[in-house]
Amino acid sequence: xxxxxxxxxxxxxxxxGMLFGKILRSPLPHAKISNIDxxxxxxxxxxxxxxxRKDIEALGKAQGPPLGLDGKVRFIGDEVAAVAAIDExxxxxxxxxxxxxxEPLPAVFDxxxxxxxxxxxxxxxxxxNIAAMLPMRFGDPDAAFKKASRMYEDAFSxxxxxxxxxxxxxxxxxxxxAGRLNIWTSTQxxxxxxxxxxxFLGLTPGNVRVFxxxxxxxxxxxxxxxxxxxxxxxxxxxxxxxxxIQLSREEMFLLNRSGSFPMEMIVRTGLKEDGTILAxxxxxxxxxxxxxxxxxxxxxxxxxxxxxxxxxxxxLYDGKLIYTNNPAYGINRGAGLLQVRSVVEQQFDSIEKETxxxxxxxxxxxxxxxxxxxxxxxSCGFAQCINQAxxxxxxxxxxxxxxxxxxxxxxxxxxCSGAKGRIAQDPSSxxxxxxxDGTVTLLTGLVDLGQGxxxxxxxxxxxxxxxxxxxxxxxxxxxxxxxxxxxxYGQRGTLVAGNAVRAAARDxxxxxxxxxxxxxxxxxxxxxxxDRRIYVKGSPDRGxxxxxxxxxxxxxxxxxxxxxxxxxNPPTGPIDAGNFYGNIAxxxxxxxxxxxxxxxxxxxxxxxxxxxxxxxxxxxINPMAVEGQVExxxxxxxGQTLFEERLMKKGRSLNSNLLDYRICTAADMPLxxxxxxxxxDPHGPFGAKxxxxxxxxxxxxxxxxxxxxxxxxxxxxxxxxxxxVISTIGRKKE
Amino acid sequence: MxxxxxxxxxxxxxxxxxxxxxINGEEHEVAIYSHRTLLEVLxxxxxxxxxxEGCGLGTCGACTVLVNGxxxxxCLTLALSVEGKDILTVxxxxxxxxxxxxxxxxxxHGAIQCGYCTPGMxxxxxxxxSKNPCPDDKExxxxxxxxxxxxxxxxxxxxxxxxxxx
Numbered sequence: 001x002x003x004x005x006x007x008x009x010x011x012x013x014x015x016x017g018m019l020f021g022k023i024l025r026s027p028l029p030h031a032k033i034s035n036i037d038x039x040x041x042x043x044x045x046x047x048x049x050x051x052x053r054k055d056i057e058a059l060g061k062a063q064g065p066p067l068g069l070d071g072k073v074r075f076i077g078d079e080v081a082a083v084a085a086i087d088e089x090x091x092x093x094x095x096x097x098x099x100x101x102x103e104p105l106p107a108v109f110d111x112x113x114x115x116x117x118x119x120x121x122x123x124x125x126x127x128x129n130i131a132a133m134l135p136m137r138f139g140d141p142d143a144a145f146k147k148a149s150r151m152y153e154d155a156f157s158x159x160x161x162x163x164x165x166x167x168x169x170x171x172x173x174x175x176x177x178a179g180r181l182n183i184w185t186s187t188q189x190x191x192x193x194x195x196x197x198x199x200f201l202g203l204t205p206g207n208v209r210v211f212x213x214x215x216x217x218x219x220x221x222x223x224x225x226x227x228x229x230x231x232x233x234x235x236x237x238x239x240x241x242x243x244x245i246q247l248s249r250e251e252m253f254l255l256n257r258s259g260s261f262p263m264e265m266i267v268r269t270g271l272k273e274d275g276t277i278l279a280x281x282x283x284x285x286x287x288x289x290x291x292x293x294x295x296x297x298x299x300x301x302x303x304x305x306x307x308x309x310x311x312x313x314x315x316l317y318d319g320k321l322i323y324t325n326n327p328a329y330g331i332n333r334g335a336g337l338l339q340v341r342s343v344v345e346q347q348f349d350s351i352e353k354e355t356x357x358x359x360x361x362x363x364x365x366x367x368x369x370x371x372x373x374x375x376x377x378x379s380c381g382f383a384q385c386i387n388q389a390x391x392x393x394x395x396x397x398x399x400x401x402x403x404x405x406x407x408x409x410x411x412x413x414x415x416c417s418g419a420k421g422r423i424a425q426d427p428s429s430x431x432x433x434x435x436x437d438g439t440v441t442l443l444t445g446l447v448d449l450g451q452g453x454x455x456x457x458x459x460x461x462x463x464x465x466x467x468x469x470x471x472x473x474x475x476x477x478x479x480x481x482x483x484x485x486x487x488x489y490g491q492r493g494t495l496v497a498g499n500a501v502r503a504a505a506r507d508x509x510x511x512x513x514x515x516x517x518x519x520x521x522x523x524x525x526x527x528x529x530x531d532r533r534i535y536v537k538g539s540p541d542r543g544x545x546x547x548x549x550x551x552x553x554x555x556x557x558x559x560x561x562x563x564x565x566x567x568x569n570p571p572t573g574p575i576d577a578g579n580f581y582g583n584i585a586x587x588x589x590x591x592x593x594x595x596x597x598x599x600x601x602x603x604x605x606x607x608x609x610x611x612x613x614x615x616x617x618x619x620x621i622n623p624m625a626v627e628g629q630v631e632x633x634x635x636x637x638x639g640q641t642l643f644e645e646r647l648m649k650k651g652r653s654l655n656s657n658l659l660d661y662r663i664c665t666a667a668d669m670p671l672x673x674x675x676x677x678x679x680x681d682p683h684g685p686f687g688a689k690x691x692x693x694x695x696x697x698x699x700x701x702x703x704x705x706x707x708x709x710x711x712x713x714x715x716x717x718x719x720x721x722x723x724x725v726i727s728t729i730g731r732k733k734e
Numbered sequence: 735m736x737x738x739x740x741x742x743x744x745x746x747x748x749x750x751x752x753x754x755x756x757i758n759g760e761e762h763e764v765a766i767y768s769h770r771t772l773l774e775v776l777x778x779x780x781x782x783x784x785x786x787e788g789c790g791l792g793t794c795g796a797c798t799v800l801v802n803g804x805x806x807x808x809c810l811t812l813a814l815s816v817e818g819k820d821i822l823t824v825x826x827x828x829x830x831x832x833x834x835x836x837x838x839x840x841x842x843h844g845a846i847q848c849g850y851c852t853p854g855m856x857x858x859x860x861x862x863x864s865k866n867p868c869p870d871d872k873e874x875x876x877x878x879x880x881x882x883x884x885x886x887x888x889x890x891x892x893x894x895x896x897x898x899x900x
């Protein structure tokens with residue numbers, strides 16, 4: 001359907017009588033709202049309803065989406081009011097007629113200023129604007145650092161980036177006459193959205209229905225309830241009409257918690273003389289922007305995931321987020337790991353250069369390892385990833401023959417398949433219905449963001465039931481119909497939802513086999529399902545078709561249709577609620593990649609020629625989709641590393657469009673050689689593990705260490721724009 | 735007293751005009767304001783939502799359609815300016831026989847992930863192949879470099895276009 005234009009994204013859903021909503025945003029970075037006058041706007045022909053901050057505050061919730069509920073605005077673009085009108089033009093015109101009186105407050109735009117004692121308090125928390133702190137200490141890092149004979153310490157900083165999934169955020173809200181709220185929106189978790197929106201609006205969850213069928217990308221940034229969900233719902237309630245709010249690309253840049261927050265990083269590594277890592281200390285201080293939401297999750301991901309893919313017995317992490325009057329930042333693909341991994345792997349290269357020891361191979365995590373923070377690694381193809389990526393790229397020879405501004409570099413990463421920790425339980429459920437023609441309907445709560453989970457889950461069900469992929473129809477993303485699943489995030493789809501689907505298919509299969517056994521007068525344990533048939537093991541001719549078994553089951557005295565339910569909650573943990581020590585996932589995937597590049601000394605442009613990427617996904621259920629995931633991450637990672645940066649000045653975004661904020665186009669595409677490494681995991685469905693986030697964390701370290709070789713100099717800031725390359729070359733010449 | 739509103743905004747909304755648009759070989763008569771873009775009219779008036787809005791500024795290519803065989807950005811094209819011309823959207827690519835060779839190739843090569851860029855990608859590629867039936871990879875990349883894809887990394891899209899070429 002996606003190839004024919006039939007696929008309906010939420011942005012495509014239009015209902016008869018629908019109104020268009022627009023949001024009024026603060027022009028000031030920090031101010032108190034003293035008065036809101038909507039009377040002129042209400043009198044404009046075509047305006048049907050206006051909702052302001054006051055209406056939201058009247059709901060009496062202390063916490064909401066990134067939005068003040070205390071009469072203040074905290075960044076340029078902060079939402080103040082919203083209008084519903086007969087068309088977008090009228091709604092926009094009405095925004096101009098709303099009069100807001102602001103009392104400006106002093107504002108602060110960088111983390112250093114925000115932490116000063118006399119800095120304006122952005123959330124009155126009496127805390128020097130500290131938004132979140134996450135300390136982790138595992139093993140005995142102090143003692144280990146004392147023992148270390150080699151010590152490396154580096155500072156690194158990174159700018160803010162922008163996520164840029166292609167379908168702009170949008171929400172169509174419709175209160176029906178029974179007071180039930182229907183929501184069409186692109187979200188990674190219909191379940192979380194239903195829970196949060198019903199809670200915020202004072203409805204029971206059963207009175208909110210969230211539809212999210214086709215989703216135009218997300219990359220971790222469409223996980224939460226946002227203010228446009230609330231505004232469109234309240235406007236629909238007020239007007240009695242469906243109301244759609246669609247954000248412009250500029251609004252997405254302005255306000256959307258989209259993309260990485262700026263970070264200051266310090267990495268300290270202590271090693272034995274023989275190159276064994278003894279301890280690592282990571283300090284990350286990030287600019288949260290004006291409100292806190294999923295930035296805290298990013299801080300946790302960075303702290304937790306840096307204990308992979310190299311074994312670090314003693315580990316110290318100091319993560320901190322600071323409020324400023326910048327837009328509330330969010331998360332970009334890779335969750336900030338690209339930046340920090342780039343520092344770690346630059347250190348490795350320095351060590352290798354000095355000692356000749358292969359630090360990566362020496363310290364690679366192996367199956368059976370337990371990391372300092374308690375991750376239990378049951379399957380691990382990391383060593384294979386390193387070797388195969390190097391071999392395929394002809395690493396040894398090329399490193400020797402480097403000349404001019406040519407560079408080659410490598411990076412590694414490890415990633416969880418699903419994660420407990422910040423959530424206590426991680427359930428998924430599925431429902432399988434077998435029709436009389438032998439085809440199957442599969443219902444899952446997991447939404448497909450484009451990574452192909454619908455197909456992979458259908459393959460799992462088909463394999464389990466011995467039918468074809470084309471026999472399975474998948475329905476996902478409708479809270480009223482599809483069974484509960486937490487959502488598509490944390491790389492949990494394949495392993496967690498996959499195991500739930502497998503269980504549901506098994507359950508349905510059991511019913512089919514029972515029916516067939518009675519009919520054939522055979523023992524159920526002697527039967528197997530294959531090629532759309534149920535037959536005695538080893539004798540395909542002694543059996544019946546699955547469609548016949550389904551029909552027999554319904555057409556029996558019991559009249560029982562063939563339906564299977566399945567659920568799965570990874571039996572991980574326990575996980576410490578304070579420092580998150582514990583095994584957060586059943587499986588961890590591993591990646592390594594080699595980047596080859598050329599630098600143009602005159603322009604500073606970096607031409608990435610080739611990426612050789614190896615990824616251990618346990619077992620590739622759909623190899624073409626795995627390749628697609630790896631390729632997409634290579635390009636996205638190159639873009640983040642070399643050009644993606646939001647330029648901010650006093651809280652104002654200077655490059656809020658896709659020309660000035662440069663992302664990779666097809667013309668930037670290098671050769672990509674994907675190597676699928678399969679070390680089957682005992683817990684994954686058919687051995688499968690994630691492939692949606694691991695590979696991207698290898699890209700920046702590979703490109704940046706390649707640049708270090710090409711330029712003969714360390715890189716200290718991310719992204720490495722042409723300006724940065726030229727100044728690095730200039731500094732070296734001096 | 736009713737609010738008069740902003741005269742600058744109101745002036746171009748005085749009167750709708752009747753327009754004849756030939757879309758995917760079918761004639762459509764629509765009453766539209768002169769400032770409406772082809773993308774808005776396709777999506778909101780005709781009900782063809784295949785062409786997507788990604789930026790509204792001509793920077794992402796998701797709204798690409800063909801006008802007399804040329805790839806144009808529907809978000810920057812006034813609907814009234816394409817009266818009497820042949821407009822082809824993604825909905826017009828398949829025929830009674832089934833999917834077009836390009837659509838088939840996109841599916842077979844895994845060139846579609848989230849699918850939001852796909853309609854624009856297909857039409858930019860269609861325009862390329864109609865002028866240059868055997869493009870090399872560089873020419874393919876150049877032809878789709880105005881179409882942003884955030885999921886696939888473009889590799890499989892280029893493969894698909896190559897396989898659909900002669």
